[in-house]
Amino acid sequence: MITEIYVEVDDIIKENQEIILESMRHMKLIGRNYPTSLTLSEVVTIQIYYHYSGYKCFKSYYLNHVCYELKRDFPDLVSYQQFVKLIPRALVALLVVLKEQMKQSRRSGIYYGDSYPIPACHPKRVHQHKTMKGMASWGKTSVGWFYGLKCHIVVNQFGELVNCTLTTGSTADNNLRVLFRLTNDLMGYFFGDKGYLLNEDKRIFLEKDGLLKFRTKVRKNMEKQQLELEPKLWLKKRGIVESVIDIHKEHMDVAHTRHRSPTNALVNIFAGLVAYNFRQRKPSTSINLERYLLEAPKKALVA
DSSP: OHHHHHHHHHHHHHHTHHHHHHHHHHTTOSSSSOOOSSOHHHHHHHHHHGGGSOOSOHHHIIIIIIHHHTTTTOTTOOOHHHHHHHGGGHHHHHHHHHHHHHHHSOOOSEEEEEEEEEEEEOGGGGGGOOTTTTTOEEEEOSSOEEEEEEEEEEEETTOOEEEEEEEETTOOTTOHHHHHHHHTTOOEEEEEOGGGOOOHHHHHHHHTTTTEEEEEOOOTTSOOOOOOHHHHHHHTTTHHHHHHHHIIIIISOOSOSOOSSHHHHHHHHHHHHHHHHHOSSOOOOOOOHHHHHSOOOHHHHHO
16 A cells, blocks of 8 residues: 555656745745655655554654554654654645646546535634634534634545645635635536525536536525436435545544644645545445336336
8 A cells, every 4th residue: 555655646746846846945845954865755655644554643653653664665764853844845745646636536527515624623722722823713514613624625426536625614615716616627517515505696607608517405495406317316415425524534534633833734634635535445326317217107017
């Protein structure tokens, strides 16, 4: 697994080396007197593989797993204190790897969108929280209030991550800028929950002359949509995006409140998203139209 991750990451970083270096210089992430015995690809690989290790503490993962069990794979390891100084360098590379992975996801014409919170701290400790100050904000989900960020994702029926973006916690799911960023290059059907209900002007703008059709559940006080059979069946399969979110939060450890710097928090989030793309078994769904189109009434069968 770790070899597969390293090979793909190294190929993508080499192909986009100039862009990554220029961005790192702009963000002032290189040019410091940090140890450089580890290559950027190795730093990124260690970050990604953390989400498959089962550890919930990166320090324990590095000292107990990387420094002992992965010593043969990374012969030029540095101390934990020095590696922590290298973590910010992985941010730009992880963004590039994530973008390339999402480009490779199949454009099947069936897409599901949703968002989930990434808390910065417990709501009772907001007054003393400093790490994500200026980035995080208050938001509300069906579970309750939270203080942090929001991760908006779009997946296809094969569970592949097609697009994603991070916003403040107060950003609504049906925010026009967010939806345009997520669906700008998509065609087909986009299915969402009631949080993606749009007024007529927004829907016409996002549907791009019918190239992309938004289909969502309706509220009780609204008229029911007259949907064709196939979109109606695909809308019922919207639970697949909830399964993907559950993997992000529970298995990939994308959402936790133990960060000590905003940069390291972003590195952990993007490393978790990249790690999900390496997952071989992803949630998937399908429909059998023949079951609905060719199913004869019982009376006809008796006759």
